[in-house]
Amino acid sequence: MSESIQLEYTVPGNDFTRAGEASADLKSTLKRLGLPAAEVRRIAIALYEGEINLAIHAGGGQIRVTVDDHQVEMILTDQGPGIPDIPKAMEEGYSTASAQVRSLGFGAGMGLPNMKRYTDEFDIQSTVGVGTTITMRVKIG
């Protein structure tokens, strides 16, 4: 593709039936664009974890995806409570999810680690009381 493609999604807060719509849509869009299946899978998984986090922790948020010849960039922003201790939040198994969320199978404390694991670049900026921005990039080819 000669020009980059921009996609935007809004994730509602606390709606676990709808969380996943953005990643499902992105997955089918990237497949249609002919991106390699392995990269599409990594991107879909990373974005789904991000969507779930937005729904669980932030009361919802925004996702902006930019697709070009070399990479897929996903920027997730929210105006949620922020993350007081980012290194702690990045530890596998650390979770602040509620019992209700855990009963759905979430809250294993693997969301952020999975996002980092499945992307080539992962950055998280957060201010308590202001919100969080996560930037993820997956290289293509």
Next chain:
Amino acid sequence: MNTGDLPARCGFRVLVPGEDRPIRGIFTGDLLSWAMGRAKEGDAWFTVMGNVNTVAVASLADCACIVLCHGAVLDSVAGQRAAENGVLVFATHLPEFEASLALAKAMGL
């Protein structure tokens, strides 16, 4: 081994039918992010979680199918979403370990 062989070879019931797919491996567990992080493409996923999020994870992670164990129920929203997304769902009364073992034996693992 294909998903279409599961009823005859392992005794699993079809809850949501779909396209016949090769099964490449097995993932067993109920925590969704663990499945997201560790299940491989083409795995049959053994779990007791029958909600819409399980279907989303199976679809995004390209699992071959979901096998609901211990007679766990697939809720109606999840069933509908699975049909829409082409996610095959099977059911068994076997516990997760025994169901996984039945497939592993059938696959010669």
